[in-house]
Amino acid sequence: MSYQKSYILxxxxxxxxxxxxxAAIYFLFESFPAVxxxxxxxxxxxxxxxxxxxxxxxxxxxxxxxxxxIIRNGEFDQVLIKPISPLLFLMPQSFRLDRFARLAQGxxxxxxxxxxxxxxxxxxxxxxxxCSFFSLIIIxxxxxxxxxxxxxxxxxxxEVFNAFTYGGxxxxxxxxxxxxxxxxxxxxxxxxxxxxxxFPTSILFEKENLLNFPKFSAFLSPFIAIAFxxxxxxxxxxxIRHYQSTGS
Amino acid sequence: xxxxxxENLKKEFRVHKTSGGMMNSVKGLFFSRGEVVNAxxxxxxxxxxxxxxxxxxxxxxxxxTSIKMLTGIxxxxxxxxxxxxxxxxRDRKLNSKNIGVVFGQRTQLWWDxxxxxxxxxxxxxxxxxxxxxxLKIEFLTELLELQEFIKSPVRKLSLGQKMxxxxxxxxxxxxxILYLDEPTIGLDVVAKDSIRAFLxxxxxxxxxxxxxxxxxxxxxxxxxxxxxxxxxxxIIHDSSIERLRNRFGNHRVLEVEYDEFxxxxxxxxxxxxxxxxxxxxxQFDSDKIKAPELIKRILEHNSISDLSLVDxxxxxxxxxxxxxxxxx
Numbered sequence: 172m173s174y175q176k177s178y179i180l181x182x183x184x185x186x187x188x189x190x191x192x193x194a195a196i197y198f199l200f201e202s203f204p205a206v207x208x209x210x211x212x213x214x215x216x217x218x219x220x221x222x223x224x225x226x227x228x229x230x231x232x233x234x235x236x237x238x239x240x241i242i243r244n245g246e247f248d249q250v251l252i253k254p255i256s257p258l259l260f261l262m263p264q265s266f267r268l269d270r271f272a273r274l275a276q277g278x279x280x281x282x283x284x285x286x287x288x289x290x291x292x293x294x295x296x297x298x299x300x301x302c303s304f305f306s307l308i309i310i311x312x313x314x315x316x317x318x319x320x321x322x323x324x325x326x327x328x329x330e331v332f333n334a335f336t337y338g339g340x341x342x343x344x345x346x347x348x349x350x351x352x353x354x355x356x357x358x359x360x361x362x363x364x365x366x367x368x369x370f371p372t373s374i375l376f377e378k379e380n381l382l383n384f385p386k387f388s389a390f391l392s393p394f395i396a397i398a399f400x401x402x403x404x405x406x407x408x409x410x411i412r413h414y415q416s417t418g419s
Numbered sequence: 420x421x422x423x424x425x426e427n428l429k430k431e432f433r434v435h436k437t438s439g440g441m442m443n444s445v446k447g448l449f450f451s452r453g454e455v456v457n458a459x460x461x462x463x464x465x466x467x468x469x470x471x472x473x474x475x476x477x478x479x480x481x482x483x484t485s486i487k488m489l490t491g492i493x494x495x496x497x498x499x500x501x502x503x504x505x506x507x508x509r510d511r512k513l514n515s516k517n518i519g520v521v522f523g524q525r526t527q528l529w530w531d532x533x534x535x536x537x538x539x540x541x542x543x544x545x546x547x548x549x550x551x552x553x554l555k556i557e558f559l560t561e562l563l564e565l566q567e568f569i570k571s572p573v574r575k576l577s578l579g580q581k582m583x584x585x586x587x588x589x590x591x592x593x594x595x596i597l598y599l600d601e602p603t604i605g606l607d608v609v610a611k612d613s614i615r616a617f618l619x620x621x622x623x624x625x626x627x628x629x630x631x632x633x634x635x636x637x638x639x640x641x642x643x644x645x646x647x648x649x650x651x652x653x654i655i656h657d658s659s660i661e662r663l664r665n666r667f668g669n670h671r672v673l674e675v676e677y678d679e680f681x682x683x684x685x686x687x688x689x690x691x692x693x694x695x696x697x698x699x700x701x702q703f704d705s706d707k708i709k710a711p712e713l714i715k716r717i718l719e720h721n722s723i724s725d726l727s728l729v730d731x732x733x734x735x736x737x738x739x740x741x742x743x744x745x746x747x
Binding site for chain 2: 244246251255256414415416
């Protein structure tokens, strides 16, 4: 019973915090009708997309964030003596009920924004949504994996890629067009969170400013995400070979 | 062709030295002086199917590093390992189906689950039919006497119970080779005995090849037929347990308590190790002088009230090997 109570309290706390987030967006639009041509509900959509993708990524791969601990307490040795890929063994341990709060809230936010923006149900629109949604999940999981792979060298937990994961979530709440050039380049090509959100969403909302990119960039998103994952995967494989285990 | 073949195996680690203190730690971030340590330094050996090998050495000698390379956890710096025709670090998954591993200080059971659930999960991981796993669980439960606690969460088990459960977990998929890294550490006498009895049976009836690292010489004496001793990454001894015992001659110690001691000349090859009052400890080589002969000599000169004869134990022999190496 006490677990149930603490679970409910945690959920409540989570909704209060994110409620404040929403309030901030709302008050922003009290003073400005639009941000670089993006309206309130369009921003809410970005918020919902980022949250729900992060929630799914966390549900499937958050345990990778604890990689340095898993290495230090010797658990990784146990993983390596099983006839199974380490990721397949570890990732299911990411499942945590409280992540459903973030997921629910993300889904609600995008749902409402679809409703208020009168986005019609068409195959193109569904495809655009899925393009950014799944690409984003892949990128977030890749970032968790990059963090985990870095632990093979540093042993100490590394926060480098966390900056991109959670920084990326914050960044993704607003359209890429509001950021400085170097930020755009960073999030388009190096950590392509911006790429997979900005193009599909801009096409979905019929925005003119595509930063001089062609329209079909939207549908390149999944490929960009998979390529990003591929690079990180190689990094991870190199890391495992470099793995030094712990004493005794 | 031995089951396990190791040739010129090496593992280097780069160790970063910090001299302690806040400033040095910060400095270490930018200029880290790596130092290469040879944890395993050019070792070779072969192990046949069905052998029971003790892999011994002082702390930090390279035992665990070797075991981790044999199991495929670590990639060697150079050299070859072939285990049952497989190179472990290259075909890690294939190799893992063939081996069972118990790290005495780590667990492969899920902390909050009862062992029986962990076993079923492991059965799935090893992709064995659930029927086969079921039978194997019953078999091991019987042999290791797990009935009482197989359904309690692992965190509630005693150390001895846990170790028996670990052994069962490592053997579920009927591996050909079992690696044990200090399996009796921290266990009481009864628990040790039951585990030793089980391992002997496993080795004799199932012909499972067992490689054991331990600091407990009781384990070595009761279990191992062959002993490999490693120190500073190098093999310094590799022989059968009998030859190990004989390496320093057939040393025995005679303990004598005199009624009243009067000086006499000891035969050759006999030395007084120590004496406490009227109790004397004589060490001798039984190849050179037989015990009855020595006792007779003593009785010619003195009357005694008590006497006992002890073999030099294996611990003493191992200590000598370590020591000999150090002083060379």
